[in-house]
Amino acid sequence: MFDLDRWREIFQSISKNKLRSILSGFTVAFAILLFTLLFGIGNGLQNTFKKEFAGDAINSMYVWSNRTTKAYKGNQIGRRIQFRNDDFEFIKEKFADKLQMISPRIQRGVKVVYKTKEDNYTLRGVYPKYDLLESATVTEGRFLNYRDIKERSKVVVIGRMVEKDLFGQLSAYGKLINIGGIMYRVIGVFSDPGGDSDERYIYAPFTTLQRIYGNNDHIDEFGMMYNPKLSVDQAIVFGNQLRKALKIKHEVAPNDQRGIRINNYASDNKQVSSMMFGLGILILIIGFGTLIAGVVGISNIMVYIVKERTKELGIRKAIGATPKSIVMMIMLEAIIITALSGYIGLSIGVGILEVVGPSLKQYFILNPGVSTPVVVGATITLILSGMLAGYLPAKRAARIKPIVALRAD
Incomplete structure (x- = not known):
């Protein structure tokens, strides 16, 4: 693994076959680049939703009064509802078990x-x-x-x-x-x-x-x-019960939507959670689709590379190279190309997000970025795929007899 001659040989092989190495690396770099941009934009959208709720506790609820829009029980339209101290005591007593x-x-x-x-x-x-x-x-x-x-x-x-x-x-x-x-x-x-x-x-x-x-x-x-022990649905029911109780107390028509207003974060949280979940699933599908495309690309290229090097591998076996050393050489070359290309793709993606990030605020994308563990995981996936893609054909090539490999076109 740490044989200096082997590493020197690998880098010589990469340098002598620049086009082949560039094509292999481009596939990986492009996949990681797209993966980084997609997850970065997705995180930016999630940051926007989080900021909208950053100013208040997630289990917040606000109640305020307004003018009525319907006549009810002898009261005229346009009556101003005024909360008083007894409303404070009323809410505390009636809904004590539901209030923090x-x-x-x-x-x-x-x-x-x-x-x-x-x-x-x-x-x-x-x-x-x-x-x-x-x-x-x-x-x-x-x-x-x-x-x-x-x-x-x-x-x-x-x-x-x-x-x-x-x-x-x-x-x-x-x-x-x-x-x-x-x-x-x-x-x-x-x-x-x-x-x-x-x-x-x-x-x-x-x-x-x-x-x-x-x-x-x-x-x-x-x-x-x-x-906080209330579920989201229970909190929504509580908000509706509170509004109904206050409407009865102040003689506001049940179908009057303006007399007493409630902003219940439970409803907003439910909607936002559904949107974020759907967004997350969509990003995962697209992101992993891009990743799979990268895996297929690097796999195909590695198969072609090994096939192209059949004669070379035959010569190596003829002069004493073991099947294990041949397989290890190809796998290490795949790892180096994939890891280096993945880092380049990641760097470009992060750079693009940093440059265009401020201008994306107008599209409700705040501080787009991607966590290091996610991209590292994606890169490792591609590296493992490159290893597997190189290992299988290399294993078959290493089993070929030198005389057969030397006759390969």
């Missing part, structure tokens, strides 16, 4: 000032654990707690981009900022996988904003996470 967490929410656009810096942001009044709903991570300080809710504290947790805009390189933790003319203390800073836009939110205790903006018990909407 729930938070009411009030949202306002505000101007925020810190010394000479000012900008406009979205201020949200929420309950503790709302950061879980948004998949946010507190990087400094803490998030809101129930003591803040009870005491109606004037404290806020700001996004990373808010800190960057107003404080530059300084830490915002513990500082006082002016929000709509009222001073709040920053008790935490968070980052969000949803990106810069989701890091320009400011969170404050729900009870604080409820008192400041109206001094009433109004709620704009609810954010919640359903019990």
Whole structure:
């Protein structure tokens, strides 16, 4: 295996038969190139779907109210449905076993000032654990707690981009900022996988904003996470039950689709999962089809190469070469050509994806790329195929008597 003379002989054979070696390598390189591009684009599509859900927990559900579109039980069309604190208690009690967490929410656009810096942001009044709903991570300080809710504290947790805009390189933790003319203390800073836009939110205790903006018990909407033990279908049923219960409570017509709205990620996840599964199957079929075409190509070429070298093999046997050494030589040559060509195809494919990747965003393909294990596995498959393709005819050729091989045309 590590005989220097054998390796020198193999490389001499490759160099003397450049066209043959190039044709063999081209088949492998082209197959790996197409395989890399297909899987890269497929992964880019999957990345796009993942990003759409990156800003929220996968078991999220949002409920908000609107104006009715149908008259019902003496109520006129166009009636505005207003959620209140008793709706919060109603949902918690009726669906306690189906909820992981729930938070009411009030949202306002505000101007925020810190010394000479000012900008406009979205201020949200929420309950503790709302950061879980948004998949946010507190990087400094803490998030809101129930003591803040009870005491109606004037404290806020700001996004990373808010800190960057107003404080530059300084830490915002513990500082006082002016929000709509009222001073709040920053008790935490968070980052969000949803990106810069989701890091320009400011969170404050729900009870604080409820008192400041109206001094009433109004709620704009609810954010919640359903019990992760629920299956996707069970979570969809839960969303329908919740909407039905709220419609009954607020006397909204059962067939009114606008009075009370629900965005249930379970439904979206089911659709996306089906699409991603179908996409994955399609890519696998096309990818492995390309791979099989490469296998057939390298196999045919190796059969032709061995047949072409029948006389050469006869000479080798005549001067003392053993059948084992002949077979090993052909197999090692196939391995070298396949491995080198596979690496070239992989490099070209990865390079193309890196160059054209940014321009593919307009086609909903985000960060196309392919994992190394997948391509390495594909290359190994081709190498093994090349070995097998070379071994079988080489084995037959090695058994031919030298005098017969020398007479071959």
